[in-house]
Amino acid sequence: MLNPLVKQVDPNMYRYDEFDAQFVSERVEQFAGQVARRLSGELTEDQFKPLRLMNGLYLQLHAYMLRIAVPYGTLSSRQMRKLAHITRTYDKDFGHFTTRTNLQLNWIKLVDVPAILRELADVEMHCIQTSGNCVRNVTADQFAGATDEEIEDPRPLAEIIRQWSSLHPEFVFLARKFKIAVGACEKDRAAMLYHDMAVQIVKNAEGRIGYKVMAGGGMGRTPYIAHVMREFVEREDILAYLEAVLRVYNQDSRRDNIHKQRIKILINTIGPEEMRKRVAREFDEIKRAGTLQLPQDELDRITAYFAPPKFETGLSDEMPEAGADFANWVSTNVSKHRAPGYAIATITLKTPGQVPGDATSAQMDTIADLMDQFSVGEVRVTHEQNLVLPHVRKKDLPAIYAKLKELDFAAPNAGLITDIIACPGLDYCDLANARSIPIAQSIAKKFENLSRQQNIGELKIKISGCINACGHHHAGHIGILGVDKKGVEFYQLVLGGSGAEDASIGEIMGPGFGEHEIADAVERVVNVYLAQRKDGERFLDTYRRLGMAPFKDAAYGKVAA
Amino acid sequence: MTKLIKSGAYAQDAYAPVADDAALPDGPVLVSLARFNKDRDTLLARNTPVGIRLQSSENPETLGKDVHHFALIALEFPKFRDGRAFSWARILRTRLGFTGEIRAVGDFLYDQVNYQHRVGFDAWEVPDNFTVEMFHRALTEMTNVYQPSSDGKKTIRELRAAR
Numbered sequence: 001m002l003n004p005l006v007k008q009v010d011p012n013m014y015r016y017d018e019f020d021a022q023f024v025s026e027r028v029e030q031f032a033g034q035v036a037r038r039l040s041g042e043l044t045e046d047q048f049k050p051l052r053l054m055n056g057l058y059l060q061l062h063a064y065m066l067r068i069a070v071p072y073g074t075l076s077s078r079q080m081r082k083l084a085h086i087t088r089t090y091d092k093d094f095g096h097f098t099t100r101t102n103l104q105l106n107w108i109k110l111v112d113v114p115a116i117l118r119e120l121a122d123v124e125m126h127c128i129q130t131s132g133n134c135v136r137n138v139t140a141d142q143f144a145g146a147t148d149e150e151i152e153d154p155r156p157l158a159e160i161i162r163q164w165s166s167l168h169p170e171f172v173f174l175a176r177k178f179k180i181a182v183g184a185c186e187k188d189r190a191a192m193l194y195h196d197m198a199v200q201i202v203k204n205a206e207g208r209i210g211y212k213v214m215a216g217g218g219m220g221r222t223p224y225i226a227h228v229m230r231e232f233v234e235r236e237d238i239l240a241y242l243e244a245v246l247r248v249y250n251q252d253s254r255r256d257n258i259h260k261q262r263i264k265i266l267i268n269t270i271g272p273e274e275m276r277k278r279v280a281r282e283f284d285e286i287k288r289a290g291t292l293q294l295p296q297d298e299l300d301r302i303t304a305y306f307a308p309p310k311f312e313t314g315l316s317d318e319m320p321e322a323g324a325d326f327a328n329w330v331s332t333n334v335s336k337h338r339a340p341g342y343a344i345a346t347i348t349l350k351t352p353g354q355v356p357g358d359a360t361s362a363q364m365d366t367i368a369d370l371m372d373q374f375s376v377g378e379v380r381v382t383h384e385q386n387l388v389l390p391h392v393r394k395k396d397l398p399a400i401y402a403k404l405k406e407l408d409f410a411a412p413n414a415g416l417i418t419d420i421i422a423c424p425g426l427d428y429c430d431l432a433n434a435r436s437i438p439i440a441q442s443i444a445k446k447f448e449n450l451s452r453q454q455n456i457g458e459l460k461i462k463i464s465g466c467i468n469a470c471g472h473h474h475a476g477h478i479g480i481l482g483v484d485k486k487g488v489e490f491y492q493l494v495l496g497g498s499g500a501e502d503a504s505i506g507e508i509m510g511p512g513f514g515e516h517e518i519a520d521a522v523e524r525v526v527n528v529y530l531a532q533r534k535d536g537e538r539f540l541d542t543y544r545r546l547g548m549a550p551f552k553d554a555a556y557g558k559v560a561a
Numbered sequence: 562m563t564k565l566i567k568s569g570a571y572a573q574d575a576y577a578p579v580a581d582d583a584a585l586p587d588g589p590v591l592v593s594l595a596r597f598n599k600d601r602d603t604l605l606a607r608n609t610p611v612g613i614r615l616q617s618s619e620n621p622e623t624l625g626k627d628v629h630h631f632a633l634i635a636l637e638f639p640k641f642r643d644g645r646a647f648s649w650a651r652i653l654r655t656r657l658g659f660t661g662e663i664r665a666v667g668d669f670l671y672d673q674v675n676y677q678h679r680v681g682f683d684a685w686e687v688p689d690n691f692t693v694e695m696f697h698r699a700l701t702e703m704t705n706v707y708q709p710s711s712d713g714k715k716t717i718r719e720l721r722a723a724r
Contacts, residue, residue, distance in 0.1 A: 017721070019705055019717040019720060019721065020717075022704060022705065023703070023704075023705060023707070023717070026702060026703050026704060027703065029702075030702045030703065033702075034672065047641070047670060050641070050642060051670075051672055133642070133644075163707045163708075163717070163718075164707055164708050165708075166707050167676075167703065167706070167707070168707075168708050169647065169675070169676035169677075169679035169680050169706075169708075169710050170644075170647045170648055170651055170676075170680050170710065171644075171647070172644070172647075172676060173641070173642060173643070173644025173647065173673070173676075174644060175644075247648050247651075250644060250645060250647065250648045251620065251645060251648050251649075255617070255618075255643055255645070285655075285656060289655060291709040292708075292709060298718060
């Protein structure tokens with residue numbers, strides 16, 4: 001499907017050497033053997049389950065679901081075309097980008113999985129640890145390497161963590177899953193404080209670069225914001241520190257109640273101070289042993305893969321003019337780039353009516369072409385289920401916008417009320433209590449009018465179809481949680497959450513609304529904000545100032561009877 | 562029935578498992594932590610090898626200096642999903658410097674043997690249908706590793722540096 005006029009570009013990103021290639025291909029054959037043992041009946045489903053999960057394979061409502069890792073959200077055009085090909089060949093012609101920056105395929109046959117994994121290995125991709133009770137795919141700020149806000153590109157560290165955590169013998173049968181995010185600026189675009197562990201690249205008082213480590217954040221039925229474990233870890237010690245946190249977790253976590261086995265429960269039971277103490281003891285010992293030291297030359301070697309592309313100089317830094325629609329799109333979807341004349345363009349997979357995060361194979365192919373033509377062959381996947389072209393020339397933005405319009409991916413709504421996160425919900429998921437997708441669609445339709453969206457401003461709606469919170473409802477300015485009441489789907493409102501640097505856990509309003517009432521209830525809540533906001537307040541700010549009461553009164557006003 | 566694989570081959574199990582309330586037989590015995598705590602002095606005075614079987618909730622560090630009295634520490638997997646023993650073995654080998662036998666017992670899978678081997682296990686109590694050939698295959702499915710562990714295996718980073 002490659003447009004013959006487009007030349008494939010290889011972006012600056014990590015490339016497998018012979019060791020990585022051998023590792024992934026042996027892992028594919030190992031998993032192929034496990035699949036064969038399952039198909040022959042040698043492995044029971046109970047025994048096969050943790051093995052398949054460790055390789056991203058779920059059993060869903062209708063079929064197997066395969067979750068493909070997109071390490072730290074970075075994809076090359078070559079990889080994007082392969083994903084399009086796999087989606088077309090083995091699935092129903094579309095894939096779903098997730099809040100963990102992975103790609104999920106919902107209609108996979110077990111017998112096809114080894115072939116899919118071999119195809120992925122051809123483009124240096126895999127499904128290792130996208131699921132299961134192990135260290136999951138590492139996520140990162142989607143503007144990494146492109147924003148001027150960061151201390152340095154966080155992806156080299158993310159790659160180092162990816163390698164260290166891959167089939168780590170001590171940590172592949174943890175009490176529960178373990179998610180790590182990395183970032184490198186005060187602005188948090190990766191929901192870091194909601195992760196089991198987060199590493200932020202920081203500078204200390206002496207101007208030395210190191211890492212701030214936080215742990216114990218999480219969503220699910222018991223949401224917590226992460227605690228700082230250590231303000232400053234020296235560069236060479238970072239893997240030793242991460243290993244220390246994981247060892248304490250593996251030893252000391254409960255194993256008797258699946259709902260109380262995440263690290264957030266351990267830390268909030270023993271207290272962050274006691275956790276820091278236990279981790280410090282392990283850390284000192286691992287450091288003394290010296291085997292996990294990260295040498296500067298290794299960091300340099302990995303960093304070199306992510307070298308910034310050669311930015312053209314002498315480009316105009318003016319935003320081109322290309323009509324009102326284009327200007328609207330620029331105002332929300334285009335962000336400041338580190339290089340003059342360049343910009344970061346967010347492609348929201350959220351045109352009202354669309355399934356948030358879904359893309360067809362044809363759309364993926366066209367995006368691959370856009371990546372090659374305009375963004376040095378590179379794209380990022382965001383935890384908000386969008387895509388980002390990280391390095392585009394401002395003068396190319398009108399052409400990009402025109403192409404996105406053809407794709408129906410040109411909604412000027414990044415960060416606005418229709419840029420909704422939604423989990424797959426009961427349409428696909430085995431765990432869900434309620435559907436998420438149709439709720440996202442109905443809310444987006446209700447607020448489709450662009451000037452109304454712009455008037456409302458930044459407002460993050462996040463929808464989960466069950467308490468497991470894959471749709472991040474705790475972190476939504478307006479969160480929506482689907483529940484099942486005697487076989488009927490209801491939707492609870494959760495207000496005041498944030499997944500950004502001002503992280504907070506949303507508060508549940510009260511009894512849920514029916515599927516046909518929830519969009520109206522959201523509208524009444526938004527109207528309270530519009531009536532009460534003061535100078536430049538976002539919805540979240542107004543909520544924080546006023547508290548739940550006025551929003552609750554309005555939301556139930558018409559449905560109380 | 563179970564059998565023992567040790568140092569890569571079938572081996573005789575010299576240790577007699579002893580229930581907490583049973584009399585101690587002659588020869589090497591394998592006891593629980595509770596039994597050891599109760600009869601510590603008697604067991605150590607017998608002058609025959611003593612093995613201890615720890616449940617996955619029992620941190621070997623609690624043995625203190627006594628750890629070096631044991632010729633065998635059996636770490637139990639109550640179910641294969643419970644991965645605590647991976648850390649216990651690692652701690653035994655690195656922090657506590659234990660050089661005796663660390664034996665995997667209980668409910669574990671073929672697919673976990675390599676991880677066990679890496680963190681410091683050197684003996685496996687396996688079901689009858691688990692062969693020594695399977696054992697060796699489990700250890701060779703993945704040639705290289707990304708992270709250091711108790712096995713001292715060279716990591717991919719070290720192999721890269723040595724190119």
